[in-house]
Amino acid sequence: MQVNQILNGVNMIHIEDEFFLKKKFNFEKLKEFGFSFENNTYVYTEDFLDSNFKAIIEISDVLKGKVIDNNSDEEYMPLRIESFDGEYVCKVREAYKSILKRIADICCTDVFFADDQANRITKFIDETYGVKPDFPWKDDNGVFRHLDNNKWFSLIMYVSLDALLKNGDNRKLNIINLKIDTSKRNELYEIDGIYPAFHMNHKMWISVVLDDTISDEKVMELVTCSFDLTK
Known part of the structure; x- marks a missing residue:
């Protein structure tokens, strides 16, 4: 039976998502890598495995x-079938x-949020720690953990202001939850952009809006x- 006759109902692997989700392309680096620009599309081809196959991006x-x-000049579908x-x-x-990994490593920057x-x-945290x-929830909420014990030290979420402040404002933005010295809690609450933690212990954690209200x-x-x- 031909592969294209059994594709309906099978789990297809979206291989590219593994490398390019939450990435931003640097178009100059795409050109340097070897992409051509045709009809408003960047195109890259590469033969591999002794020229038996060709990747087209x-x-x-x-x-x-x-x-x-x-050898057949047809798309090789088996690599996308999970089974x-x-x-x-x-x-x-x-x-x-x-x-794909080479392209992502050379031509992309991380855009997690x-x-x-x-x-x-996020870049500061990566460079520092x-x-x-x-x-973990396969959504827009990212957890930062200590490398040695896997404990959280921050959490960036994408929420509406109404969810955070109960103010009727449905505008969505990123916030970061951070643990604090509890003796400074009231002092921090006086700063515009800092609030009791969303979905975490209010005594020990705060939420900080990441819309440039507060300096980096x-x-x-x-x-x-x-x-x-x-x-």
Whole structure:
């Protein structure tokens, strides 16, 4: 039976999502990597596995990728079928993934969150502590953990102001939850943009809005405090 006759109802693997979700492309680096620009689309092709296969990556409003079997000149679909885990299929799949990883590593920057300040703070945390967020709920809420004990020291969420403040404002933005020295809680609450923690212990945690109401320096100071308090 031909592969394209059994695709309905099977679990298809979206391999590209593994490498390009929450990424931003640097278009100059795409050109340097070898992408051409045709009809408002960046296109890259690469033969692999002794030229038996060809990867084709297209980037416009969305990213599309496919692998062509050069012997049949048809798209090689087995690598996208989750239940196809034979040695040869896995070899093709891993080779294709290595191409995608090179593109992501060289041509992309991380964009984990919706708001610019949230991404700047994320970069600070990574540069300072070597920690990137993980997304245990498979949504827009990212957890930052200590590398040695896996304990949280911050959590960035995407929520409406109404959910945070009960003020009827449905505008959504990123907030960061941080642990605090409880003796400074009332002092911190006097700062515009700092509130009792959303969905966490109000006595020990705060929520800080990441819409530039508070400077990066102040947020980073609070991140450092939370990191130290949660060791």
